[in-house]
């Protein structure tokens with residue numbers, strides 16, 4: 001249970017800050033955050049709109065360079081890598097469910113789910129099998145040929161989850177995965193995430209919903225770009 005050296009944490013957030021410049025003004029979106037996440041955790045991130053949650057998640061996902069500080073992922077300094085190395089690291093380690101799904105509207109459900117495998121050089125037949133297998137897991141195997149706008153919000157969310165997990169990444173980052181859903185559908189999505197966590201995936205989930213956070217093993221509250229750990 002206890003860890004002896006710092007380097008045993010899966011993700012270490014070391015004094016990160018992020019300042020956005022917009023016109024003449026600066027937004028201090030993240031200020032001196034310092035914490036860690038261990039393998040197998042289910043971490044909920046809460047906080048008001050504009051507090052810096054999405055910024056934090058995108059920095060953790062290797063998608064947004066912090067202005068200061070370091071992110072260590074399995075002891076690798078994420079932003080000290082070349083952008084090519086970082087892209088490889090992302091594709092191997094991290095699945096992301098974005099705040100607004102970001103499904104590609106002109107691709108079918110199946111094609112959307114196959115996207116992360118396109119760059120891996122995996123054989124087409126294997127890609128098809130893996131995509132169908134995750135679609136089955138999220139209960140959408142019979143809607144593989146639909147376009148995203150022919151699905152309900154909850155179904156689109158499940159496609160976004162399927163796409164994020166198709167490469168079986170050890171870390172899943174989710175930004176408001178239940179934000180636009182009714183409570184029953186939100187519960188189904190939460191059960192799915194809980195199941196993935198029980199199967200070993202480390203999950204970091206941004207949410208406004210305290211009920212959703214009850215599934216998390218730990219909650220981090222973000223306020224004005226700083227965080228409080230519970």
Ligand SMILES: Nc1ncnc2c1ncn2[C@@H]1O[C@H](COP(=O)(O)OP(=O)(O)OP(=O)(O)O)[C@@H](O)[C@H]1O
Nearest residue numbers: 020021022027029048049050051052053054055056
């Ligand atoms: N690309 C950007 N350029 C300038 N400012 C930005 C940019 N992205 C975010 N911000 C600002 O940084 C702050 C944090 O934004 P962020 O998106 O991280 O908040 P959030 O906690 O995810 O909010 P929400 O709950 O509404 O999604 C906000 O003040 C926002 O306006």
Ligand SMILES: [Mg+2]
Nearest residue numbers: 053054055099
């Ligand atoms: Mg956000």
